[in-house]
Amino acid sequence: MRRGRSRKALLVLAIAAAAFLLSLLWEGPRSLYLHAVVICLDCIGLI
């Protein structure tokens, strides 16, 4: 059961790595960066 749990976690990590690589194709980190560097007016209630 413990081994099964490790396998499940490693499988999720592998899927996360694949999703990260796929996100690079569509500029995921860059889009998040461009959004995050601007002061989020929603976050501070000044919309």
Next chain:
Amino acid sequence: MAGKGRRSRRGPDRYRKWSQVAGLVILNPFFAYFSTRSTYAGPLKGACAPGLNCYACPFTVFACPVGGLQHGFVLLREKAARLFLKGLGVLLYVGAFLSAVGALVGRLPCGWVCPFGLFQELAHRMPGRKGRLPGWVSALRYPVLVGLVFLLPLTTGAAWFSRLCPAGFLEGALPLKAIPPAQPLPSTGWFFWLKAALFCALVLWCVPVYRPFCRAVCPLGTVWGWFNGSCLFRLEVEESACSSCGICSRACPVDLKLPGGISSHACIRCLRCVDACPEGALRFGLRPPGERAEAAR
């Protein structure tokens, strides 16, 4: 803390406050804001913070993953294929981050890193009657996640969780109002005061209840909670050593019925139960001793 059983302070819990303070400083180290009056714009701003840490905070150098998710859903509304794909990219990126952290350590960052969790714990120290969170209230976190983080941004194009987020008020609005940036901000409207009222209500809620936001609202805790039972970091009970005395249940700040509920989604992995167990029956780690012995055979 009254009514929470014996706390021996011999185990990991003694280091937790230090870890939380370190988390606060590591996620918000941009003290140059005091002199520059402009927020950090370096490459780390494209990386997600392992905790609810508002990216409107003038001192932060990371992005909030919940804000990132909402931004991804807002972009999915765009008709232009290029923007739609960018939205998909953001969702995959933030989803990969959340899954990776979840698969490694589950809700451990909630108990050991999250600055907003630390704030609620400090608010809980204020004098007043202490009580439990009714069970049904903790189920609110699912409609919050699906409604405010997924569906409303997708259907209305606005980041509704961020609009109401009390962490955004504490970490973003208050510091920016107190120390305004060089670039002038729009004037304060009624939404700001609504947000302030929600924040005050949360502070009042924190006095009787331990970390109510984490247990009833937080989308990050909800997602990482799903991994508590299957992540590499484990908290386990050695059944042969457990005398079922119930001390661990009484020590649990989120009122879990232990040791049965040790993998519960609600567990913030504060490890107070490990400290409290007089038999040493609760163990934690990436590979607990039981498995090490199994592997050696």
